[in-house]
Amino acid sequence: MSKGPLLQDRLKSFLLLGQFLREFSTPSENTTRSFADAWYKGLDAIVQGQVSFNSWFTKESVNRALKEWSNVLTESNLQSWLDAYPELKESKTKWVAVVMAGNIPMVGFHDALCVLMSGNNLVMKPSSDDKHLIPYLLHFLEEHSPELKNCTRIADGKMTDFDAVIATGSTNSTRYFEYYFGKYPSLIRKGRTSVAVLDGSESDEDCANLADDILAFYGLGCRSVTKVYLPQNFDLNRLFKAFFSFQDIANHKAYADNYDYHRSLYMLNKIPFLENGFFIVREEESLHSPVSVLHYSYCDTIETVQSELVSKEKEIQLIIGGSIPWFPRTDSFGKAQSPKLNDYADGVDTMKFLADLK
16 A cells, blocks of 8 residues: 555554553453553443443444444555545545434444545534444544544534544434435435345355344344345245344343334234244245344245345345345345445445545
8 A cells, every 4th residue: 555644653553542442352361451551441331331221232243333433443444445445535524514324333433434534524413323432532642643633523513524424313303404414425325224135055054144134133134134035945944043142132121122112013903923032033025024033035036136126226235145246235144234444334435425525
């Protein structure tokens, strides 16, 4: 990477953050920690306390998100990612406002990383559901990297003094974003979901990995699989067997409330479904399923699946499993919640958008 001093310094800053997260995620009494103990204790306090602000942000889910980022923020990953953008310039710094989602822990961090590693400055509007984690990590960056001082702002109320916008929200909120931010260069994302395509050749390990794609983070992410396409005569018991490792999810009150509600609703309305005591599987055309429910459809051929998915392309974030060559965002079983740096939401290249700002 032949970037200028600003981007080189910022790269070193995020490498430090990656080191901090790896040491936090894999504590060992025999390992000398690289930073003051107060930083690890501070992050641990936030992890422990998140559930009191957002019941979905359990210690396990927050720690998983942090560990995923610790695996991403390595020199080889960051270097190869940045090498794809020779057009990045350091002489045209802009203030970029980022309105973040908060459906799963740290989901807005990728946008913050993109803004700062493109040589721009960040005005951040955290989600009310995730307003502690990312600010803490940005504070860590500022304290350990003088070059990032005064390069980030957190907007508590109305966002002001910015040059471009990245915003993520629901279909309803994006209408507001498009109106409010209409005069700015903007990248606005709507709500999407993910699907899986099976052909019947899947191993038990594939099914176990698919269960993670479905149930990790309680199925709340846009990369979480909410609909599966199955070949005729596929044995659904194979999926239920794979789901069994997630049985403790029923101990989460909000999740259990969703399960009880939808189970009662389907029974009341005489809608056929299958369930195993903590998860519901229902034959349904819609891609979007509620928490605790998975939709499925049987299809004769991969061409039939492709025809349907083409018509619903704008609803889809990711396709897991089967070979769908026309769709740009596909991955293997078990990879839904481990996106790479260039796995951009909605398939829109965030770094190119930032590099092209005038």
